[in-house]
Amino acid sequence: MKILVTGGTGTVGSQVVSELLKRNAQVSVLTRRPDAKLPPGVQAVRGDLGDVQTIRTAFKGFDGLFLLTLVGPGEANEGILGVDGARLGGIKRLVYLSVHKADEAPHLPHFGCKLGVEAAVKASGAQWTILRPNNFYQNDFWFKDVIKQGSIPSPSAMSVSPASMSATSPKPPPSPSSMAATPARPTTSSAPTSSPARAPPRSGAAL
Numbered sequence: 090m091k092i093l094v095t096g097g098t099g100t101v102g103s104q105v106v107s108e109l110l111k112r113n114a115q116v117s118v119l120t121r122r123p124d125a126k127l128p129p130g131v132q133a134v135r136g137d138l139g140d141v142q143t144i145r146t147a148f149k150g151f152d153g154l155f156l157l158t159l160v161g162p163g164e165a166n167e168g169i170l171g172v173d174g175a176r177l178g179g180i181k182r183l184v185y186l187s188v189h190k191a192d193e194a195p196h197l198p199h200f201g202c203k204l205g206v207e208a209a210v211k212a213s214g215a216q217w218t219i220l221r222p223n224n225f226y227q228n229d230f231w232f233k234d235v236i237k238q239g240s241i242p243s244p245s246a247m248s249v250s251p252a253s254m255s256a257t258s259p260k261p262p263p264s265p266s267s268m269a270a271t272p273a274r275p276t277t278s279s280a281p282t283s284s285p286a287r288a289p290p291r292s293g294a295a296l
Contacts, residue, residue: 096157148178168206
């Protein structure tokens with residue numbers, strides 16, 4: 090199975106690439122940098138989700154797409170264009186990395202912008218899975234100096250002391266799911282739940 094991964098050089102995307110390789114998938118990474126360092130056997134596809142020419146050509150020849158967009162002002166636009174590219178390229182299986190409880194905090198840009206992308210994914214005609222993970226621990230490194238002072242700079246969290254963090258920290262998230270192992274089926278729950286393609290989503294347990 091030939092799979093294209095966006096964000097494949099980042100923290101999450103690189104782990105997805107690694108897991109797919111273990112399952113003998115043919116993996117390519119969409120990247121703006123032609124000199125990007127990729128694992129052996131992984132092909133670089135030069136392109137930008139904000140570029141129309143990329144959307145018209147980069148997705149052709151692939152069976153599956155893992156869609157991850159960079160957090161920022163253009164996130165919704167790039168996500169929807171990525172889905173458009175998948176449709177033009179004939180992608181059959183589509184996985185989109187959204188965010189935990191996106192529909193419960195649409196007033197937060199990082200959450201609300203993903204709702205339109207989720208809607209586009211559901212209307213794409215492909216078998217789809219929407220992943221809604223919570224915060225990744227690696228993100229906390231950006232705020233380590235503030236956290237050491239006793240608070241977490243997050244729009245969805247109140248001040249929490251480091252001591253209470255160690256007492257209440259959830260279990261580490263599971264390793265990235267493989268698109269190559271079992272058929273991707275739609276779900277909008279916080280954790281993937283199987284249901285027939287394009288059927289009404291079932292509820293599931295939160296990550």
